Amino acid sequence: MQIQQYQLDAHNDAELKAHKRGFDHVSADLVNKEDILKKLVDFQVAIPSWALGTGGTRFGRFSGGGEPRNLEEKIEDVGLLQQLNRSSGAISLHIPWDIPENAQHIRALAAQKGLRFDAVNSNTFQDQPTQELSYKFGSLQHVDKAVRQQAIEHNIEVIKHGVELGSDSLTVWLSDGSCFPGQLNFRQAYERTLEGLKEIYAALPANWKMFVEYKAFEPNFYSMTVGDWGQSLLYAQKLGPQAYTLVDLGHHLPNANIEQIVALLLMEGKLGGFHFNDSKYGDDDLTVGSINPYQLFLIFKELVEGMDARGMNHATDLAWMIDASHNVKDPLEDLLQSVEAIQIAYAQALLVDNAALKQAQENNDVVLAQEILQGAYRTDVRPLVAEARLRSGAALQPLKLFRELKVREELIKNRGQKAVSTGL
Numbered sequence: 195m196q197i198q199q200y201q202l203d204a205h206n207d208a209e210l211k212a213h214k215r216g217f218d219h220v221s222a223d224l225v226n227k228e229d230i231l232k233k234l235v236d237f238q239v240a241i242p243s244w245a246l247g248t249g250g251t252r253f254g255r256f257s258g259g260g261e262p263r264n265l266e267e268k269i270e271d272v273g274l275l276q277q278l279n280r281s282s283g284a285i286s287l288h289i290p291w292d293i294p295e296n297a298q299h300i301r302a303l304a305a306q307k308g309l310r311f312d313a314v315n316s317n318t319f320q321d322q323p324t325q326e327l328s329y330k331f332g333s334l335q336h337v338d339k340a341v342r343q344q345a346i347e348h349n350i351e352v353i354k355h356g357v358e359l360g361s362d363s364l365t366v367w368l369s370d371g372s373c374f375p376g377q378l379n380f381r382q383a384y385e386r387t388l389e390g391l392k393e394i395y396a397a398l399p400a401n402w403k404m405f406v407e408y409k410a411f412e413p414n415f416y417s418m419t420v421g422d423w424g425q426s427l428l429y430a431q432k433l434g435p436q437a438y439t440l441v442d443l444g445h446h447l448p449n450a451n452i453e454q455i456v457a458l459l460l461m462e463g464k465l466g467g468f469h470f471n472d473s474k475y476g477d478d479d480l481t482v483g484s485i486n487p488y489q490l491f492l493i494f495k496e497l498v499e500g501m502d503a504r505g506m507n508h509a510t511d512l513a514w515m516i517d518a519s520h521n522v523k524d525p526l527e528d529l530l531q532s533v534e535a536i537q538i539a540y541a542q543a544l545l546v547d548n549a550a551l552k553q554a555q556e557n558n559d560v561v562l563a564q565e566i567l568q569g570a571y572r573t574d575v576r577p578l579v580a581e582a583r584l585r586s587g588a589a590l591q592p593l594k595l596f597r598e599l600k601v602r603e604e605l606i607k608n609r610g611q612k613a614v615s616t617g618l
Contacts, residue, residue: 195270195604197277202589205598209590216577227578230544233508234582237540239470239533240284240312240515241272243292246526247615249479249519258524260605261615265292265300268615271526271605273307278596280586281533284312286515287359289352290322291616297358304359312363313405313467313513314356318345319369319413332370334390335383335419342390349394357399363466363513365440366394367407371414371421383419388432395433405440405466405513406430410447412477422446423455430464438466442517443493444477445469453492460500467513470536479519481528483535490535491571494543508540524602530593534579541575 221227246268247261262268268285275282285304287294294300304311318333326344331337333345353364370387372378395404408426409418420426423439430437439459446452459465472478472485483490501508514536520528547566554562580590589595596602606613 195274195601195608197274197595197599201599202277202587202595205595206584206590209594213577213580213584213590216574217581220574220577221581224545226544230541230578231582231585233544234537234541234579235280235586236509237537238281238283238509238514239536240286240513241275241282241529242286242288242315242515242517243268243272244288244616245516245518245520245529246271248521248525254521255614256521257612257614258602259611259613260602260607260609261525261613263609263613263615265294266303267609268292269300269304269307269309272309274601275526275529275533276308278589278592279530279533279583280588281537281583282529283308284310284515286312286315286365287355287361288315288317289348289355290317293355294359297355301359311356311359311361312515313365314352314359314361314363315365315367316349316352318348319367329369332368332383332419334368334387335370335378336386342386346390346393350397353394353397353399353402356402362399362401363403363405364394364398365405365407366391367409367440367442368420369409369413369418371418372416373414374416378417380417384425387419388429391429391433391437395437398436402436403466403513404433404437406433406437407440407442407445407469409442409445409477423459427459427462427464430466439464440466440469440513442469442471442477443482443490444471444473444479444517448475452489453496456493457496457500460496460504463504465500465512467515469515469517470532471516471518479517481518481523481535482516482532483539484531487535487539488571490539491542492567494539495546495567495570498540498543498546499548526601527593527596530596534576534592537579537582538575541578542570542573545570545573545575 248255248257262271272285318329321328327341334342336342406426406429408420408422426439430439470482472480472482474485516532551566
């Protein structure tokens with residue numbers, strides 16, 4: 195399905211008067227309005243190929259119909275998102291869920307939709323039908339060297355697919371760990387994992403980055419071999435300058451101070467990117483900003499301040515991606531909501547008066563520091579985000595247009611009610 199320009203124009207014409215009222219109000223006193231809008235226009239969030247179908251809980255999957263049945267249809271869906279918001283200009287593949295049969299064709303198809311390929315993701319947390327050895331007791335940490343070698347070779351294969359697609363980064367998430375005390379020798383598991391990561395790192399092209407993702411628990415509940423940001427940072431430091439820590443917002447214990455983690459990783463030059471989602475209890479993979487939008491704002495405040503301190507480009511120097519599962523929502527609607535939540539938190543962070551905040555901090559003025567932060571957070575920046583979309587050629591209200599055009603109904607008509615996507 196392709197959204198026609200006249201459909202976008204008709205939608206924007208109908209929304210323009212109300213939008214202008216809101217935009218004029220919020221922007222009236224903004225001296226850096228144009229700078230903020232340019233940053234919002236430039237900011238892109240990668241869409242994971244596995245989030246385009248239902249995934250949901252670990253116990254069931256309830257398809258909403260019209261899911262993309264192959265990689266070509268997944269690119270089509272991301273292209274739809276990009277038409278609607280002009281902030282979803284990249285797609286991230288998980289291998290082997292989405293191995294391109296013809297990389298040149300897939301790359302050309304993505305380019306036609308205005309998309310590039312973001313990080314490629316390896317998978318050693320599942321056993322695939324054709325693999326010889328099992329990852330039941332881990333992959334890079336496994337006691338059997340043959341299993342470890344299989345995991346290494348898989349990651350190197352993923353790099354090769356990424357090179358063909360024009361990607362420039364690899365994300366490694368390991369489910370390795372243990373469920374019971376005594377099951378695992380912690381030191382040996384760490385050393386074996388580091389040894390395997392070094393072989394994968396050695397296979398990176400010169401312009402590539404390697405992201406080491408961490409997770410506090412699940413599927414192992416006693417220990418995880420890359421269980422927190424400190425362990426990930428340690429691996430990244432030992433591997434070399436092309437290795438970085440990747441932060442998944444759901445991969446922390448409840449009430450973890452993620453904004454402090456972000457600040458320190460940025461300070462050390464070892465923050466590689468983000469997997470955005472939200473959580474109530476653990477790795478819930480909920481819609482971004484649906485549970486704790488204030489925390490998302492505080493994270494972006496640290497991101498903006500930390501990146502500016504290092505002279506980094508907000509749009510290109512970190513990898514931004516959504517990582518979520520959907521069972522009770524239309525996946526495309528959920529992704530539209532998530533991208534907007536990210537843009538809103540980013541815009542709010544850009545409003546923070548950092549000079550005033552620094553002065554309040556130096557004076558130990560706790561009350562004023564809180565007022566400065568919450569003043570930015572309580573500002574309704576949705577008209578700013580919508581204006582950035584309008585200037586990019588997107589829809590003023592992407593979700594509203596998605597429903598007006600009955601996109602899901604059209605996808606079901608074209609693909610069928612029982613179409614099921616690859617992935618989780």
